Amino acid sequence: MDPEEHLQKCSNMKCQRVQVDGSFVPAIQDESMEVAHLLAEPRSDHVSVDGILYFHEENVGKCCDIKNLSRGFEFGLRTSIGGSGSYTTLNGKDDSKLEVLDELLKDVENDGLNVTDEFSCEDYLLDFEFADKGAGLCGEPLLQSSSSESHSPGLSGSSNGVGGVSESSKVAVELSEYKNDFLDNRVTHDLHGAFRNVSCQTSIEDGICNSLDVKHLNELDNDLPLADSVLSCKKEKGSAEECDTAIVREKRCRKPTLRYIEEFSSLRSKEKVLSSATKNKPSSLASHHKLRHVRFRALRNIPGKNSDGQMSDVVLPELQVHKQCLKNEELEYDEESNASESEDECATPKRYRKDDRRKHQRMWTLCEVIKLVDGISEYGVGRWTDIKRVLFSSSSYRTPIDLRDKWRNLLRASSAQKFNNREIEQKQQQHALRSLPSTVLHRVHELAKIHPYPRERYSKESFASQVGSSILPTRTKGGPSKSNVRRKKCT
DNA sequence: CTTAGGG
DNA sequence: CCCTAAG
Incomplete structure (x- = not known):
């Protein structure tokens, strides 16, 4: 597909979702701009994968227009994978995996979301991994990976001079790994996110794209079909543009790093499942929405931090402390905490207080x-x-x-x-x-x-x-x- | 800057 | 996971 088209759609989508609250526009614009940048000026060797990710996201978004969320989820992934022209041999597996995930999530919902913390994520994860291994993704990629997948442009230059490994297989490995990461993240993030979200609502705070998922959650709250929500977003696009121009100068001053992009992408995937999983718990969501608003604004007004207001979508309590104490080093931390919290709160919920050294702990999958x-x-x-x-x-x-x-x-x-x-x-x-x-x-x-x-x-x-x-x-x-x-x- | 070791 | 010393 044409990158320009993606760019357009991406930015449109974001704008559509944001306009509810004007204050979110700047942050969102950052994100969209980042996506735009990524799509328009691919320069890292991750580009192909990132492209796939975003491509996928977008497809999901489009699918949501016409289908329900879960179906859209699956379909989106399939299209994205198929459309990328690679991993064709993995499609079946991916689908089945996603279906499993889907089923899982449905079950959870049906169970009244009464799942224990640990749950059986691990089991699913294991199955998942084994499947991957069987597919040659995880197991011995360097040895087994077929060279048929090495389609990606500009990736071959990224080899580190490793002896004994052909370029093509190297590329395949990287792609495979990315693929793995992608799916892996989906499963872990989604599952963890969903279930954690069920048990402790506070975890919603961990979203980078608060405006996005807040909006989404909100609409899901109201039991609006997703299609409706998307459509309604489009209707309001006009006002969105107004806000856009009004706050346009608050744009970011610092370009998000790759890390941010990555975390963002994984979070957005989480967001979808998360929103579907929280559909049944509308009560506390509204309050969360507000809470986030408040915090968001508060953070944005912190002096000395406005230069990168875009990072302020992180609303961890301890961040407010850090913002005053720390310097640009904090930027990196912000980005990480965005996504890592998701697992953090799951693993070590209470560590966040004073001088906890382990700022973010991510479970090793x-x-x-x-x-x-x-x-x-x-x-x-x-x-x-x-x-x-x-x-x-x-x-x-x-x-x-x-x-x-x-x-x-x-x-x-x-x-x-x-x-x-x-x-x-x-x-x-x-x-x-x-x-x-x-x-x-x-x-x-x-x-x-x-x-x-x-x-x-x-x-x-x-x-x-x-x-x-x-x-x-x-x-x-x-x-x-x-x-x-x-x-x-x-x- | 990277690694090793300790906390 | 974090910090620090050593190469």
């Missing part, structure tokens, strides 16, 4: 773990930046350090499992591995053998060889040293 393990097996332990760049370039919230930390934890988990005849290990194991399928576990094990992580190694084998003199983090196992392994891998 199985797919991410698999990707990490893949990356480690490719690049070796210690090449966190490379792994991040290649395998996690689409998920900006994972820093190389995060990868390392996760790997550390994985090792601990696997070692704990090894020694599960021990006392506390049992407990630890259950917790750490509760969602770790045997495949991943096995791979972690293998990697743990060749890539011993000194610290963990030490603690694990402290029983057998606790020689007081050996302070060195050497592995007592006669295995290859880390550097050796790494060298072996690279050459």
Whole structure:
């Protein structure tokens, strides 16, 4: 499709939804402009994927015009995938997965949204991942991925000079990963978002696109069919333009970063399911709407922060503190918290208070773990930046350090499992591995053998060889040293 | 700037 | 997840 067309539609859609409250226009305009920028001037190697994402979003939007939300959801994805000209072999799977998701959500709704926190997200996630693996997405992408998918333009240049991997397969891998991330995000975000939203309404605050989803939720509240809502939005387009021009000068001064774009895109996908899931709970939504309005305005008026008012759609309480204390570093944080909160509040609801160091905690999905393990097996332990760049370039919230930390934890988990005849290990194991399928576990094990992580190694084998003199983090196992392994891998 | 290690 | 030291 023509990028210009997308741009037009995107911006239109946004404007349509925003005009209810003029104060939202600037922020929205940012977003639309960002989308426009993205569509019009693709320059990063994520463009193809991003394009797909936005394409998809838009399709969903269009579908909503004529069909109900869930159908639109599914249809939108299908069209977007099909239209992109790739992943044709995955369509069936994707559809089925989405149908599963759809069913799941319906069930939840029918159950009066009485689902426990943990729920069976994990199970669905697992199935999901396994399906992916079967499709060659997660499993051994570099080895199995077919080169037929390498259609994307300008992506081939992004290789990091990895030896032994052809360009085309590299591209395919990246695409696959993106695809994975995309779906992965959908599932995790949607499920988590939906259910969390059911249990604790406050979580609605985590939206970036508050104006968008507020509007949507509002309309869903009133039991308006989505088609109607969209149409009504169009009717009001005229007034939207007025507001638009009126507040036009409040436009952003800072261009959102890629991270923001990404989070935004994933959030918008969440928004849809979220809105459908909250359809049954109209009561507190209205108050939320108002609350968000108030906070939004309050934040926008904070002195010294107006230069990037567009970021103010984040309304975390602690953000207000940060806004005064912190500087531009905060911008990054804002963006992250937008989306990460969704999982944050799910995982650690009460951490948000004073000096919580863990500002945002994002659950590691199985797919991410698999990707990490893949990356480690490719690049070796210690090449966190490379792994991040290649395998996690689409998920900006994972820093190389995060990868390392996760790997550390994985090792601990696997070692704990090894020694599960021990006392506390049992407990630890259950917790750490509760969602770790045997495949991943096995791979972690293998990697743990060749890539011993000194610290963990030490603690694990402290029983057998606790020689007081050996302070060195050497592995007592006669295995290859880390550097050796790494060298072996690279050459 | 990246990684390792500790909190 | 965060912070800091070291290369």
